[in-house]
Amino acid sequence: MESFFSRYKGLLVLGIVLLAQLIALATQIHRPTVAPVADARSDGHHVRIVRLAVAVVVTPVERLLTGIGHGTRNLWHNYISLRGVRQHNHDLQGEVDRMRLEQMSLMADARQGQRLQKLLGFRQQYIYKTVVAQVIGTSGSDQSRVILIDKGANDGLKVDMPVITPDGIVGKVREVFPNSAQVLQINDQTAGAGVVLETTRIRGILRGNSAGQLQVIDLLPDDRIKPGERVLTSGGDQVYPRGLAVGDVQSIALDKLHPPYIALTLKPAANLSQLEEVLVITETSAALALSEATGSDAELHSAADTAASALPTVETPESATPGTPAAAPVQVRPGQALHPDRFTPGTVPPAAAMRPGEAQPAATQEQH
Amino acid sequence: MSMNSRLTQLENEPAFHPLVLVVVPVLALILQGYVPHLFPHFGLLDLPLLVVIYFAITLRGPITGTLAGMVIGLVQDAQTGHPIGVNGMAKSIVGYAAASIGIRIDVENNISRMLLAAVFTLGNSLLIYIIERRLLGFDTRWLWLHEAMRIVVNALVAVVFFWLLDRLKRKG
Numbered sequence: 312m313e314s315f316f317s318r319y320k321g322l323l324v325l326g327i328v329l330l331a332q333l334i335a336l337a338t339q340i341h342r343p344t345v346a347p348v349a350d351a352r353s354d355g356h357h358v359r360i361v362r363l364a365v366a367v368v369v370t371p372v373e374r375l376l377t378g379i380g381h382g383t384r385n386l387w388h389n390y391i392s393l394r395g396v397r398q399h400n401h402d403l404q405g406e407v408d409r410m411r412l413e414q415m416s417l418m419a420d421a422r423q424g425q426r427l428q429k430l431l432g433f434r435q436q437y438i439y440k441t442v443v444a445q446v447i448g449t450s451g452s453d454q455s456r457v458i459l460i461d462k463g464a465n466d467g468l469k470v471d472m473p474v475i476t477p478d479g480i481v482g483k484v485r486e487v488f489p490n491s492a493q494v495l496q497i498n499d500q501t502a503g504a505g506v507v508l509e510t511t512r513i514r515g516i517l518r519g520n521s522a523g524q525l526q527v528i529d530l531l532p533d534d535r536i537k538p539g540e541r542v543l544t545s546g547g548d549q550v551y552p553r554g555l556a557v558g559d560v561q562s563i564a565l566d567k568l569h570p571p572y573i574a575l576t577l578k579p580a581a582n583l584s585q586l587e588e589v590l591v592i593t594e595t596s597a598a599l600a601l602s603e604a605t606g607s608d609a610e611l612h613s614a615a616d617t618a619a620s621a622l623p624t625v626e627t628p629e630s631a632t633p634g635t636p637a638a639a640p641v642q643v644r645p646g647q648a649l650h651p652d653r654f655t656p657g658t659v660p661p662a663a664a665m666r667p668g669e670a671q672p673a674a675t676q677e678q679h
Numbered sequence: 680m681s682m683n684s685r686l687t688q689l690e691n692e693p694a695f696h697p698l699v700l701v702v703v704p705v706l707a708l709i710l711q712g713y714v715p716h717l718f719p720h721f722g723l724l725d726l727p728l729l730v731v732i733y734f735a736i737t738l739r740g741p742i743t744g745t746l747a748g749m750v751i752g753l754v755q756d757a758q759t760g761h762p763i764g765v766n767g768m769a770k771s772i773v774g775y776a777a778a779s780i781g782i783r784i785d786v787e788n789n790i791s792r793m794l795l796a797a798v799f800t801l802g803n804s805l806l807i808y809i810i811e812r813r814l815l816g817f818d819t820r821w822l823w824l825h826e827a828m829r830i831v832v833n834a835l836v837a838v839v840f841f842w843l844l845d846r847l848k849r850k851g
Binding site for chain 2: 380
């Protein structure tokens, strides 16, 4: 018996190690059905401790490496490589001025859109508060699309908070540690989101695949869906606010696993493979921030006037402000005819002045 | 040469300072997490796997190989969004197999090192695929081109990486 154990001790250790990990795996894939959704998504306590322990060791080193990398880059860009900066600065100033004007115009449109949505009884979530975070690491595996950011629970981050860039959505917070957090990217095969196609308004489910591609699944074939169409978040998943850019349709193909349905492959709006900084949406609001949402009366009037001037209108006496005299309607008269005939106004006497059988005036007869 | 004398010879062969056994895997894991952030294609390379293979074939202990594979694999799992144990199981088996083979063949030769790295990279990917697809029910797909690139990259890097790690050996 002793010789059996000593002979096969390597194999026995392997068997025990595999069995222990198999049991650990089994406990992780068990999902309590009665727990709230957010709890069901997160890991169990024992798994969280393992992830926390690794994060505690890895985060400071990766933060240091990121700091060194940024320091070196800043040293080069800010002190060494300054050729053409003055001209570049001048160009950028022009760009800023142009964008300010564009922003003013867009704000007017946004306020008008908000008023209209209010009228229609819509309730839309607006991004209210964000935290800027720096990407300091990845999962290191091409099977798992997870990034590590330098903000954590101490900065107000919580599990399931959406993570975006100005270009589009990135993913959601998967695990939160005191000073760092793991973000599950939308192209991971375990990630998902509710999306809507911008022009056709067809809704679908976004998920990643093992190759790291974004796919919209569970769609019935529809001729209206074309490559290049923009895909936005629908807000139906209760994680991502609606209307954020997800990507553009790259290809449309039959879903081989579910034959009647098609799968759209998307080109992500955000550059998911090389993320530097991201925004974590820590708070959303049912309305825009007060300072942005409530403009002065003059601004609101201006926005309404802008919209009104773009539409055809009919002036009526009732539309005038009460108490002020209504403006006289402008009478439009046709110009004088170059070659008058019997249809020209003024050449034929009024019908009331004509009698049956009576000869027409000379001027009218001459024309015949 | 008898089996006993062979084992005695193996015991007297150069080993590593204990610090090396800790620092090298930790550095490999940190680099594996950090560098793909700068160069996304670095994800093709699996430095922790190469560390497991190297220590397993150099130390030639199936138990050491298994435990090294398990610890490194579990730490790798903790950095991913996947359940903990996928890489742990795969790398435990790779560690055991590499150590078992390391006793039987010449592992100092660059060609055999390259072949070992290639075979175990393929084995590691196959194990992860089976665990994810069959045990966890993930929709993991086998991408031949991607796996072929992984095998080539890991095999080529292994030669240089193993040579660098050889410099850390100490005479017993």
